[in-house]
Amino acid sequence: MFIVSLIFWLVGLALLGGGIWLITLDGSWYYALTGVLLIVVGAMTRSRRPTAQLLYALFLIATAAWSLWESGYDWWPLATRLGLFLILAIPLLIPAKDASRAGLAVLLPVWAIIGVGTLASMAVDQHRIEGELNRDVVAESPDTGDSPKESWHAYGRSNMGQRYSPLEQITPQNVDNLELAWQYRTGDMMGPDDVTETTYEATPLKVGNSLFLCTPHNWLIALDADTGKEQWVYDAKVPDESSRQHQTCRGVSYLPPSNGDPDAIDVQAIDQPAENQAAIQCDAQLFLPTSDARLVAVDPATGARCANFANNGELDLMHNMPFKQDGFYYSTSPPVVADGKVIVAGSVNDNYAVKSPSGVIRAYDAKTGELVWNWDAGNPDETAPIAEGETYTTSSPNSWSIASADEELGMIYFPMGNRTPDQLGMYRSPSEEKYASSVVALSLETGQVEWVQQFVHHDLWDMDTPAQPSLLDLETEQGTQPALVIPTKQGDVYVLNRKTGEPILPISEKPAPQGTIEGDYAADTQPVSSLSFRPPKLQESDMWGATPLDQLMCRIQFKSLRYEGQYTPPSKQGTLVFPGNFGVFNWGSIAVDPKRQVMFGMPLYLAFTSTLVPKDGTDLGKTNQGEQGINENAGAPYAVDMKPFLSPLGIPCQQPPWGYVAGADLRTGETVWKHKNGTVEDMTALPLPIKMGVPGIGGPVITESGLVFMAASVDDYLRGYDLETGEQLWQARLPAGGQATPMTYLNSEGEQMVVQVAGGHGSIGTTIGDYVVAYKLKAQ
Incomplete structure (x- = not known):
């Protein structure tokens, strides 16, 4: 029994030492007391005393009661609190020769009851909200944009950004009959010199009978639909650059031909690299943003550059920038083509330098590339084209995600980010404060501000507005209103009148934690929407791990960090940021059904930590590590160290679920259903499809039949859901991570296709690949 005793002693000593540390942080006494008990049981076990079994039985009862008190009857918290101790009991259940069985008679039933009771909790889902979204049509003939029914002409299908298709051939009743129709490999793979955030996030366009998509290294590819x-294939020949935070392309944009038929293009099969062709005069055009800060216009039929646009089809987006560091500015999202203009925003590296390129938004003539207007949040009133030799505002707030437009109202809507550095607010001007972390409506004609609605005041947490606004006409008690629906990282979904910016669903202001570094401040209050997926404030009891040992370490980390709830200011001590930098919602946005007036989204819950690191001459080591790690903030007194809040085993420190799907009524603001989404099949060494509710990044698409398609989660599946109930109806295994939003269309035979780009996501560790996969119903 020496080995058994040794195991008890080692586990006990670890829990005792860590438990004393936790007590000094004003944390739970449970772990220290458990450590003492295990050491005592280890000693008793070596001498084969029956009291060891009796004592351990009492310990299991007490631990089960404590676990239920802390977490309720919830499988994952219970299993990880009790699992190790139930395993440690097994040697005590083996009777020794000539030993009294009195202790065994008590321990065995206790062990069995607690074990079976814990296993039974797998059948209980405390986190599920059951309900049914409105199945009736509220708006008979809603505006779904100018994309033809069978096509997909913009990132969100149209400039309305609904991610809604009026197709209804594939239904909840027949979705089980979907099968793989074709698969294509682009050849663009993540290389050894690529930055971590090298990702496939593209949603293809479908124009005529061709698909157009871009790859992480800015290849533009045309495929037969x-x-x-x-x-x-047009290869933009983007050079490697280690200073980029992102190497991705979410999509391209389309300018229809002047003949009035948006699908009238005759795409040709070209057996040479399209970039080698001579530039031509283009009627229809595709616009490709590149990660070396160019905007390229190409002919949809041949892939040749458009000689009529800018400099032989290429526009240098670094013009008039105040600072021009390589890799610090580029566009990861497609521009908007509207009102005869191509309107371009860009991504500015977070937290690399105080003096960085501007976040200016610019409108160019879509045919010639001539600058029509520019809107700079640092100088918001001057929108006339900037003169040669002048510069935009240094580091002003940028819009890195996807915009939407309403040409009838003459407005374009941009989700706005923050001024870099994210965690240091002392560099911001009043105008930058006004427009950061907001949605801003600009005039399509002049670029002047029509209205702005801010979602975070004095943002110190990288809570950029990350998602494309969705536009629909919403039926309200006050009549039909032109609505804009936009989700945020902090978990709110705002429903605004897109003409005036006024709230349709109420917005309130709530007090926020105070106390910042010298020279900065925190806003007294922060806005909250009445339609919200914000999580409750984390408690020590929410800390989690595979075993009590890493749970204990997570509790120590939790108690060591500064945390007073959402919007706890950054600190040198280290601050817990929850929801974290990935946000409850990100660039995948939501999908809205303009007929049923409902939304489908994928709320995500992962905590991050943010630590301000004084630059007092000490060696910071490797800096500018992108989304996770130390970024230098050159020119500022502090670097910032950001990372997910993980246990020593590399799993989230807060207990699951971490990812859901959810449905809400946009007229009432009610969350009608919410279910765990995704499995741990591709997260662990054992490929077990256990439905845990896992993280993801990507977006959904809704069809008129009441189906939703979405991949996104960190297991490699494309799934089909019932919009009404949220139930998963279908899934298909993907050859790589599906961190892109799918789309759907009719092919030339009138068959509905569903297409998913599956190439993985470098920073969340999904399977890397270069696939485009298409599904259709089996032939009957």
Whole structure:
């Protein structure tokens, strides 16, 4: 029994030492007391005393009661609190020769009852909200944009950003009959010199009978929409650059031909690299943003550059920038084509330098590339084209996500980010404060501000507005209102009148934690929408791990960090940021059904930590590590160290679920259903499809039949859901991570296709690949 005793002693000593540390942080006494008990049981076990079994039985009862008090009847918290101790009991259940069995008679039933009771909790889902979204049509003939029914002409299908298709061939009743129709490999793979955030996030366009998509290294590819056969490839020849935070392309944009038929293009199969062709005069045009800060216009039919646009089809977006560091500015999202203009925003590296490029938004003539207007949040009133030799505002707030537009109202809507550095607010001007972390409506004609609605005041947490606004006409008690629906990282979904910016669903202001570094301040209050997926404030009892040992370490980390709830200011001590930098919602946004007036989203819950690191001459080591790690903030007195809040085993410190799907009524603001989404199949060494509710990044698409398609989660599946109930109806295994938003269309035979780009996501560790996969119903 020496080995058994030794195990008890080692586990006991670890829990005792860590438990005393936790007590000094004003944390739970449970772990220290457990450590003492295990050491005592270890000693008793070596001498084969029956009292060891009796004592351990009492310990299991007490631990079960404590676990239920802390977490309720919830499988994952219970299993990880009790699992190790139930395993440690097994040697005590083996009777020794000539030993009294009195202790065994008590321990065995206690062990069995607690074990079976814990296993039974798998059948209980405390986190599930059951309900049914409105199944009736509220708006008979809603505006779904100018994309033809069978096509997909913009990132969100149209400039309304609804991610809603009026197709209804694939239904909840027949979705089980979907099968793989074709598969294509782009050839663009993540390389050894790429930055971590190298990702496939593209949603293809479908124009005529061709698909157009971009790859992380800015290849623009045309495919036959029936077969997936390659028609041409344009390689923008983007050089490697280690200073980029992101190497991705979410999509391209389309300018229809002047003949009035947006699908009238005759795409040709080109057997040479399209970039080698001579530039031509273009009627229809595709616009490709590149990660070396260019905007390229190409002919949809051949992939040749458009000689009529800018400099032989290429526009240098670094013009008039105050600072031009390589890799600090580029566009990861498609521009908007509206009102005869191509309107471009860009991404500015977070927290690399105080003096960085501007976040200016610019509108160019879509045919010629001539600058029509520019809107700079640092100088918001001057929108006339900037003169040669002048510069935009240094580091002003940028818009890195996707915009939407309403040409009838003459407005374009941008989700706004923050001024870099994110965690240091002392560099911001009053105008930058006004427009940061907001949605801003600009005039399509002049670029002048029509209205702005801010979602975070004096943002110190990287809570950029990350998602494309969705536009629909909403039926309210006051009549039909032109609505804008936009989700945020902090978990709110705002429903605004897109003409005036006024709230349709109420917005309130709530007090926020105070106390910042010298020279900065925190806003007294922060806005909250009445439609919200914000999580409750974390408690020590929410800390989690695979075993009590890493749970204990997570509790120590939790108690060591500064945390007074959401919006706890950054600190040198280290601050817990929850929801974290990935946000409850990110660039995948939501999908809205303009007929039923409902939304489908994928709320995510992962905590991050943020630590301000004084630059007092000490060696910071490797800096500018992107989304996770130390970023230098050159020119500022503090670097910032950001990372997910993980246990020593590399799993989230807060207990699951971490990812859901949810449905809400946009007219009432009610969350009608909410279910765990995704499995741990691709997160662990054992490929077990256990439905845990896992993280993800990507977005959904709704069809008129009441189906939703979405991949996004960290297991490699494309799934189909019932919009009404949220139930998963279908899934298909993907060859790589599906961190892109799918789309759907009709092919030339009138068959509805569902297409998913599956290439993985470098920073969340999903399977890397280069696939485009298409599904359709089996032939009957």
